[in-house]
Amino acid sequence: MRYQPVIGLEIHCELLTGSKVFCSCRNEFGGGANTRVCPRCSGMPGTLPLLNRNAVRLAAKAGFATNCTVNKYSAFDRKNYFYPDLPKAYQITQFESPICTDGYIDVIGGKRIRINRIHIEEDAGKLVHDDYEGISMADYNRCGVPLIEIVTEPDFRSAEEVQDFVQKIAQSLRYAGVCDGRMEQGSLRVDVNISIMPYGSEEFGTRAEIKNLNSVKSIGRAIEYEISRQSEILDKGGRVVQETRRYNENHDDTKAMRSKEEAHDYRYFPEPDIPPVLFSDDEIEQIRNEMPEMPAERYRRYTEEYGLSGEDARLMTAQKEFSDFYDSAAASAPEYRLISNLMLGEISHLINETGTDISNVKFTPEAVAKTAKMTASGTISKGSAKEIIDILFEEGGDPEKIAGERGFIMSNDASEMEAVIDKVLSDNAELVEQYRSGSEKLFGYIMGLVMRACGKGANPAIIKQKLSEKL
Ligand SMILES: [Zn+2]
Structure with a gap:
């Protein structure tokens, strides 16, 4: 391989709270479309968000589980964009002041991958496409499901490091009771930012982002595909375009979705309806003590x-x-x-x-x-x-x-066993002859015959010793 890949991750994890992050609708996977929505999470004008305390605690635990600093001050911002699965036309997230910063996880080879930040945000809904009817429908059950987003530094240099990291994150979050880590159900989703540069170079190339990978296997394959796609472009003297791509499991390739947005495209501003989250030292300590x-x-x-x-x-x-x-x-x-x-x-x-x-x-x-x-x-x-x-x-x-x-208690009565051994040996004189003339492999077979004849309770060590003596 001529190029060195440089990879960073953004991992979205659904928090194991009973209710959603800004309303009291149940936080649950599956169920009929739009059965768990209310005016707040469906973005009706005039409704106010009320922050779920447990979501904040779980986000802090995610920080402890990944060696982060849990900040005494964090605050929410609005990220503005329009998409049919986001009825408010903005997502409430933490931009300037995330709840956790500066963590790390060690991966294969003892390499340390730095975590830049963990912030709390709300999930969007889901579009269900009906190709037959040619229509798309919106399911808002997932709107307002509490998420954390874990953002790493671009420290990965191979797909194996990424896969190990994702498995360790999922495992740690499950241990900490933060997220069930079920990638196949979308409760843990991985976005991969990947660029390549010639070996020995210090300057990162232009990166592509592959969205919403939902298995460790897909992550590996999408990375390998991107490395070869970008290598081919550079080899031909072309330039990689900064864009967001989608990995298609069936075709095993990635396709461009849209050009990658910059932060200023979202016109972030402080969320006026939610006060900042403040922790005292005692409160942080108390959450740390709850860590398993x-x-x-x-x-x-x-x-x-x-x-x-x-x-x-x-x-x-x-x-x-x-x-x-x-x-x-x-x-x-x-x-x-x-x-x-x-x-x-x-x-x-x-x-x-x-x-x-x-x-x-x-x-x-x-x-x-x-x-x-x-x-x-x-x-x-x-x-x-x-x-x-x-x-x-x-x-x-x-x-x-x-x-x-049921006769499993081991008998240590050697004389009883010897009688059985004698009988087996005389019944199988031919085998014994073969063994004595050099077929040493037969020992195990004869041993098996004796064991069966002695029953479950016989002590194999004693049988082995007695059998060796007799043979
Ligand atoms: Zn709701």
Whole structure:
């Protein structure tokens, strides 16, 4: 590749409030068109906005989750533009004084991506195009849904860095209870600003903005497409035009939507109907104290205190509910790695296969902890632990009781096992002969035969030892 891409992001995230940002309509995804609108959010003249306190708190939490400064003073502005999905013909946002500034997130390779600002704004409605009838209809349910916009510095140099950043932002916001991060439902949408410059150059090229990317995969593909499109223009001696483009998933390309606006095109001015947001030091501290443990901190705890591998800790922290479940289990038995193995192994497997959610399983974290404990003490084998998990997943119940009633308790009676081994060896004299004349691979197979003959409760370690002796 001859050119170095330079990328910055604007990420819109819907806040998990009960109601909209300036009225009391419910903030919810889906539902019949225009069923959640009122005079305020549909932009009727003479109505006044009333700022949702919870939206402000969640925006501050987004700031803490991304290492920003939460400002004691922030204020709202009007961004003027006309579009049919914006009935007021202006959007209330924060332009001059955003609520959070100067944060960062570290991405792959330990690179730090700076966050310029996070501001609060209202979402616009949605146009529904009916190609058959040749008409467009406006659905205002989304008007006034509270958003934050996270604006990064142009610090990214590859699609991989961008994708990692977006995943980490979505994860952090979910942990903090700020946004559900569901890109496919549009609750987290990414705009990519991208330009290219010759390697070694310090001067950024002209950028194009790709709007509303709604999956991590689309982000990667749109960036790759833009790099090759802009490279081709520069190679032919042309100039990249500053414009807004739309990525089309089906064609895997981007198309020009409109020339990119500058800030002065919007004629921003202070919103006269909403007083500034003022925080005292105490209030900021109080919100900070409400922050849960974030994924990076959990990762550190899992690797340094619980002895999990980096990869296991990464998988374990990917989803907050899953990680919470693990924490509860780990709190009742310090078999950290065994519990982690059961959760990332058999439990994850069953959950993925059946499309279940960890919050809906039939067993408790304590049951998983007990199963791990029995494995650690040698009461059951690792193989039995898996089978007990299968039973817990199907029926729920108490693992100790299951182990006792269904013959999982490991027997350490060597003489009993020896008798079984002798019988298996004499029944399979031919195999034994092959093994003794050099087919060492057969050991595992013979071991399997003995295990089956001994039943679930046999201790594999003892069998292995006795079998080796006899062979
Ligand atoms: Zn409303």
